[in-house]
Amino acid sequence: MSSIELDHVSKLYANGAYGVRDVDLSIGEGEFVIFLGPSGCGKSTTLRMIAGLESITSGDLRIAGRSVNNVPPRDRNIAVVFQSYALYPHMSVRENMGFGLKMRGVARPLIDEKIREAAGLLGLTPYLDRKPAALSGGQRQRVALGRAIVRDPVAFLLDEPLSNLDAQLRAEMRLELVKLHRRLGRTIVHVTHDQVEAMTMGDRICIMRDGRMIQVGRPLDVYADPVDTFVARFLATPPMNLLPARLEARGDALMVVGDGFAVEVPERHRAAYAPVAGREVIFGLRPEDLHEAPQPGYAPIEASVVAMEALGVENILVGQIGTGAGTGKPQEISARLSRHFTAPVGARVPLYLDPRPMHLFDTETTRAFPRPSLRLGQN
Amino acid sequence: MRRIGLHLGLLFACAVILVPLLWVIRTSLLPEHLSYSPELMPAVTLDNYVALFTSTRYGQSYLNSLIVAFGSVVVALPFAAMTGYAFARFKTSGRAGRFAVLATQMLPPVAIVLPAFALLRTVGLTNSLTGLIIVYAAVNLPFLIWILMGFFEGIPVDLEWAAQTDGATAWGAFWRIVLPVSLPGIAAAGVLGFILTWNEFLFALVLSGPQTATVPVALAALQTSNGVQIAKVSAGVVLAVLPLVIASRFIQRFIVQGLTFGSVK
Numbered sequence: 013m014s015s016i017e018l019d020h021v022s023k024l025y026a027n028g029a030y031g032v033r034d035v036d037l038s039i040g041e042g043e044f045v046i047f048l049g050p051s052g053c054g055k056s057t058t059l060r061m062i063a064g065l066e067s068i069t070s071g072d073l074r075i076a077g078r079s080v081n082n083v084p085p086r087d088r089n090i091a092v093v094f095q096s097y098a099l100y101p102h103m104s105v106r107e108n109m110g111f112g113l114k115m116r117g118v119a120r121p122l123i124d125e126k127i128r129e130a131a132g133l134l135g136l137t138p139y140l141d142r143k144p145a146a147l148s149g150g151q152r153q154r155v156a157l158g159r160a161i162v163r164d165p166v167a168f169l170l171d172e173p174l175s176n177l178d179a180q181l182r183a184e185m186r187l188e189l190v191k192l193h194r195r196l197g198r199t200i201v202h203v204t205h206d207q208v209e210a211m212t213m214g215d216r217i218c219i220m221r222d223g224r225m226i227q228v229g230r231p232l233d234v235y236a237d238p239v240d241t242f243v244a245r246f247l248a249t250p251p252m253n254l255l256p257a258r259l260e261a262r263g264d265a266l267m268v269v270g271d272g273f274a275v276e277v278p279e280r281h282r283a284a285y286a287p288v289a290g291r292e293v294i295f296g297l298r299p300e301d302l303h304e305a306p307q308p309g310y311a312p313i314e315a316s317v318v319a320m321e322a323l324g325v326e327n328i329l330v331g332q333i334g335t336g337a338g339t340g341k342p343q344e345i346s347a348r349l350s351r352h353f354t355a356p357v358g359a360r361v362p363l364y365l366d367p368r369p370m371h372l373f374d375t376e377t378t379r380a381f382p383r384p385s386l387r388l389g390q391n
Numbered sequence: 392m393r394r395i396g397l398h399l400g401l402l403f404a405c406a407v408i409l410v411p412l413l414w415v416i417r418t419s420l421l422p423e424h425l426s427y428s429p430e431l432m433p434a435v436t437l438d439n440y441v442a443l444f445t446s447t448r449y450g451q452s453y454l455n456s457l458i459v460a461f462g463s464v465v466v467a468l469p470f471a472a473m474t475g476y477a478f479a480r481f482k483t484s485g486r487a488g489r490f491a492v493l494a495t496q497m498l499p500p501v502a503i504v505l506p507a508f509a510l511l512r513t514v515g516l517t518n519s520l521t522g523l524i525i526v527y528a529a530v531n532l533p534f535l536i537w538i539l540m541g542f543f544e545g546i547p548v549d550l551e552w553a554a555q556t557d558g559a560t561a562w563g564a565f566w567r568i569v570l571p572v573s574l575p576g577i578a579a580a581g582v583l584g585f586i587l588t589w590n591e592f593l594f595a596l597v598l599s600g601p602q603t604a605t606v607p608v609a610l611a612a613l614q615t616s617n618g619v620q621i622a623k624v625s626a627g628v629v630l631a632v633l634p635l636v637i638a639s640r641f642i643q644r645f646i647v648q649g650l651t652f653g654s655v656k
Contacts, residue, residue, distance in 0.1 A: 065552045085555040092556045098549035102571045115558030163557070 014041045014076055014166035014199050016062060021071035023057055023223075031057040033223040034071070039167075039201065044193050046214035046231075047203045050246070054223035055203045059169050062201065063092050076166060086115070091160030095172040097152045099144040105131075105155050106140040112163040126162040133192075134158050150181045157192070167199035174209065186213060207247050211235065219243050236369070237385050241294060241378040244371065250299050250328060250346040252371070257295040259288050259372065268295050268372070271343055272334025275311040275367045284383035285372060294378070296371035299328065302347035303364045310364035315345060317355045326351050331361070412632075419625035426622040439626035448601065449627055452609035457634075458520055459595075459605055460588040463527035464581045467535055470528075472577060475539030476565060480548070489540070492533045503530070504597050511598060518600035526598060527588045534587070535580045542576030543569065582642040586635055606631045 016039040023031035032054040039045050047055035060066035061073060064085035073080055080088055091112075099108050106127055113123045131137045134154040144152055153173060160168055170189075174182045190213055193200050204210055210217050211231045219227045219234065227239045238244040238252070245251035257270030259277075266277035266285055275295070277285055303310065315331030327349050332342035347363055355361045372381045418426050419440070425433050443449040474492070477483050484491075495503060507526050508517065516522030546569060554564035570577070592607040599608060610627045613620050 060552075063552070063556055065555065084560075085552075086558045086560065088556075090556060092553065094549045094553060096547055096549045098547065098553035100550065100554070100568055100572070102574075111554070112557035115563070159553075159557070 015039060015074075016167060016199060016201070017072075017074040018058070018062075019072040019074065021058070021061060021073055022069050023054070023061060023066065024069040030054075030223045031066075032061065035225045037218060037225060037228060039199060042197045042199055043216065044190075044200045044202065044214045046210045046217045047201065047220060048205065048207070048210040048217050048246075049220035050205060053220040055205075055220045056171055057223075058220070059092075059171055059201060059203050062167075063090055063169050064088050065092075089163075089165050090167050090169060091163055091165040092169045092171065093156045093160050093173045095175055097144075097156040097173075097176075099152055099155055099159075101144055104141050104143055105136060105147070105158075108144065108155055109158045109162050112159065116163075123162075126164075127158075130158040130161045133161070133195075149177055150185070153177060153185065157189075161192075161196070165198070167201065170200065170202040172203055172205070174204070175206070189213060207249060210247070217247075219246065233385070237380070238296075238371070239380055241296070241373050244296050244373070244380075248298065250330075250348070252296045252298050253302075253345045254373070255295045255297075255333075255343050255345070256375070257293055259285060259291055259293050261286075261289040268293070268367075268370070270295055270334070271337055273311065273313045273365070275365065275370065277370070278309070278368050280368075281370070281383045285381060288372060288381050292375045293381070294373040294375055296373055296380075297365055297367075298369065299346045299348040301366045301369050302345070302349070303366065304347075304349050304353045304361075306364045307366070309368070310366055313363050313365060314360055315347070315363050316342075316360045317357050318344065319357060320354060322351070322354075324351065327353050329353070329355070329361070329363075331363075415625045415628050418622055419629045421622055423620065423622045426625070439622045440630075443623055443626050443630075447609065447613070447623070448604065449606075449609050449630075451602070452604045452606050453630065455520060455599075455603055456589055456605040456631075459523045459527060460585045462520070462524035463531060463588045464584040466524060466528035467532050467584060468577060468581055471532055471535035471539050471580065472570070472573075474532075475536045476543045476569065478536065478540045479543035480551075489537075492536055494533075495530070496533050500530075500593050504594055507594065508597055517598060518603055520603050523595065523598055523603065523605070526594055527591065530594070531584045531587050535584050538580045538583065539573070539576060542573050542580075546572055579642050582638045586638055589631075589634060 018035050018037045021035045022033050025031055035054075035058060047058060049055045057066055061068050062075075064080065064083060068081050075088060075090070100111065103111065109127045109130060110123045113126060118126075127140070128137075131140055134157060136151070136154055136158055139147060139151060139155075144155065147155065153176070156173065174185050174189075177185060186209060189200075189202075202209070202213060214231060216228060217231050217234050218225050221242055227234055227243050229237075234243065235247055238247065241252075241254055244254065255270045255273070257268045257273075260267045260269055266282055266289060268275045268277060273295075306312065313333055315329070315333050317329060317331050319330040321328040321330070329347045329349055330344065331347065332344055334342050336342045372383075373379065374381065417432060420435050420437070421428070421432075422434055422436050422438060478489055478492075511517045511519075511522045511526070514522075516525070550568050550572065551561075551564040554568045555561065559567060589605075590607065591605075592611070595605040595608045596611070599605060604612070606627070610624060610631065613624045613627065
């Protein structure tokens with residue numbers, strides 16, 4: 013049993029500010045959970061509370077069913093990999109990795125064996141006698157992981173461990189971590205502000221903002237059904253297009269009408285959105301749901317090109333639609349188009365939006381109006 | 392032209408610093424009767440050095456200074472390390488506490504020396520090396536605390552957190568991780584403490600006796616009613632400066648080293 017349960021856990025600082033507010037989460041044994049959020053949202057604080065490095069102001073934290081609010085970090089049997097790696101600079105790689113076992117009074121031969129095992133797993137065998145200063149960033153990162161692995165903890169807590177690596181190494185280590193999780197089968201809590209890590213690595217994403225956990229779910233579920241405009245924008249690059257609009261009932265049909273576009277609500281969402289008819293809303297559509305070619309059911313709009321970003325595999329069009337009536341300036345949108353699509357800056361191009369994955373958000377609360385879920389690949 | 396001017400300026404600056412030192416070395420190598428001679432190097436002799444050790448208590452004072460300087464550092468460093476660490480890591484007593492520690496440094500030494508004398512007399516430690524060691528350790532403590540506090544603040548707290556999750560207690564993390572990592576800083580603080588004690592005159596003058604005089608007091612004693620024995624004083628000064636030269640070499644090496652590189656990023 014290595015489940016971690018946060019039961020209405022809060023962290024209140026002496027100055028009266030909340031670091032973490034009323035977080036309620038149950039992490040199953042062997043689960044890979046991602047805490048995602050912008051800087052200062054409380055994700056690292058939550059992680060440190062689980063590790064025992066930060067005190068809990070209120071609520072209950074249970075590891076393997078046992079309340080650990082007042083248990084010191086050394087007795088929680090949890091390993092933390094820090095963003096800075098926090099390798100002991102005066103010790104060799106071998107001593108760094110063996111430190112935790114030595115502290116627990118494990119016999120020397122067993123420590124050596126564990127170190128050998130972990131070093132082999134992480135490709136660190138040739139570097140065991142080096143000091144951290146003589147290692148590259150990627151190697152240090154592996155040592156930090158190795159130090160966690162040898163201890164055979166009930167859970168791994170990773171605090172942005174990939175953020176100091178270059179892009180290529182980061183992609184490699186992402187994969188390595190996923191493989192490692194599969195091999196070790198341990199609970200992993202991974203803190204990051206990188207959406208790609210969040211989408212690709214975890215079983216579940218927990219999105220945090222201002223100390224609160226605002227959405228928890230499987231990555232594709234969260235992507236498909238964000239609870240509010242913050243999640244909608246945060247989870248992808250380029251973020252979801254959010255356009256002010258009005259939901260109008262026209263006979264049997266519901267129309268989302270905004271500056272430069274008018275979209276009919278698909279039948280499957282009609283019942284859910286009917287109560288909102290007549291209200292101002294925020295219309296949300298992901299850039300990949302804008303297309304350069306028409307299809308039945310797509311709604312045409314016209315955009316003037318502000319920038320084209322050619323990424324090789326695809327082209328991102330940043331454009332403006334509408335006249336700026338009501339808001340004072342035209343709305344900016346981005347569209348993820350085929351790599352064959354090009355247009356000069358300033359040109360007006362027709363685009364076609366697929367209304368099926370659309371979202372409507374409350375203008376005041378920014379919360380999504382509930383509608384039947386539409387997981388990707390299910391339409 | 393500018394380069395020549397620059398070099399002349401630098402040469403002048405070097406001369407301002409070096410000439411007095413070189414003059415002291417020169418005087419220490421001259422016979423007493425030639426010590427005020429205007430000539431550069433009329434004769435060379437080691438008599439002053441020999442006389443210093445044979446006809447005065449300079450040798451004893453030198454040993455006293457070494458014992459007192461080492462002793463005070465050994466006594467003060469553990470306290471300074473622990474207090475400095477507490478100030479660096481915990482909110483203990485806030486800013487006020489940190490500055491209160493410096494309060495004794497803000498008083499003129501003469502205001503402390505008399506109470507110190509009274510205290511030592513009560514416990515019977517005047518005219519003893521132990522008394523001097525205790526007083527110097529106490530007087531230098533605030534300074535050492537501040538140096539080490541700065542050093543500990545520079546050590547990433549992640550290192551201690553890692554040690555604590557690895558199974559160490561707070562004390563274990565300090566002892567096994569923080570202390571070894573901060574050795575260069577502790578060494579630098581130790582050397583600075585040594586230099587401070589080595590050079591101190593007022594406390595030594597008031598608290599020591601003939602048997603326990605330190606180098607500065609012994610040098611002052613060479614000003615007799617027959618005048619200043621300048622050649623012997625010079626020889627004494629040359630010997631007194633030696634440990635400081637060695638110490639400053641050490642301190643340079645330790646401060647530049649910076650062991651923490653490699654643990655973070």
